[in-house]
Amino acid sequence: MKAPKFRYVRPSSVDDVYPLLARHGNEAQILAGGQSLLAGLNMRLSTPALLVDITGLKALDFISLVDDEIVIGALTRHTTVLNSPVVRQHVPLIADAIRHVGHVAIRNRGTFGGSLAQADPAAELPACVVALGATMVLGSSDGTRRVPAEDFFTGLMQTDLRPGELILEARIPAQRNGRVHGFAELSRRHGDFAVAGIAALATLDGARIADARLVYFGCVDHAGVARHISAALIDQVLPLGSTEALLDVLRRDLMPADDPTMRADTKLQLAAVLTRRTLNALQEGPVR
């Protein structure tokens, strides 16, 4: 289908965005890359009166290393993240995950901040920034505000963004020495949104799990740390055996819903399989 009628404006600086958001309120929608937004408009899932096109704002297109934080500007395209040696070296979880975001043509336009603002429960990047303990930097006409990624995602496609606010950047702590990461997802076709996925960080003491921080996507309504399974894994020895014990704990973290293509208990089972597979692979992965 075709998008409904809307108006369009292309501000020339971040400071010009805020008055537009203030003036048009809920009628305005930020266009940060458009790879979900424009698909949704074509399907008439939303009908904003005004698109505020910020895709040309170069000030928000950067990747930098500041002290021990990787700072990714909101308008950094997935392709730029994919090709960044800084990301590969310091946040390899993101480097692994970004390969699964869409396809080349999507990655050439989709942006880091756009994906986070969209907060799709099946998207890779929200899970990664939560797993990594990142901080979101949000801008508005009142200045900037910092929100831990863990608190940023509040529900199904819902974030802590307030009216008039814009994501400026994500600040991601570099993966510490000695920490290992794992990323895996199951999707019907490569590049599709995941049916179930996992972003994991852990510290291993030989084969013993000393610490774990697991975040799921696809089988949750928003990205958040899976506390019960993360705690239950401490002191477990790899390789993990049956998925039965994992399933019992995962039921307390994940409450997937039935959907027309898959039952909730199937998603749980897939999450348990991914958990075992990903953690068992950590032993072979590069220890940083």
Add this chain to the structure above:
Amino acid sequence: MMQAEPSDEIEISTIVNDAPVTRRVKARQHLADFLRDELGLTGTHLGCEHGVCGACTVRVDGEVVRSCLTLAVQIDGRIVQTIEGLSDSGAIAELQVAFLARNAAQCGFCTAGMLLTAHELISQRAAATRAEIRDFLSGNFCRCTGYQAIVDAVDEVLRRRAGT
């Protein structure tokens, strides 16, 4: 360039297949419709119209994009190349010969998008393996060939270029 005041119709200036174009476009019009309906460039196909199938792939500033997920107004000041332009310039001639030789097109609906994505692949990844070719082309659906012949054709071009 900026569009300072909200409007539902905007004048854009762009270069499409080496020719400068200035038009007034509706804000809601996507690039695929602009190319097909306004400029008559019907080689760009419109399949799913929500970013899944890849039939509408074109190049903007030298990179492949989904023209159904790009607004016409967003190509203001940019350079657009479609299957027509890349065919005429000879940029994808090697790929076209290989596609023909390998029967990599059947109904042809996906072929324009497939060629544009394959062109980006051979420009960027001279040493791509068959698995990497499949990964790179995974955003372009083909309902006829089963992909084998397409991967063969791209692989052949890469190997010929590498002299192996």
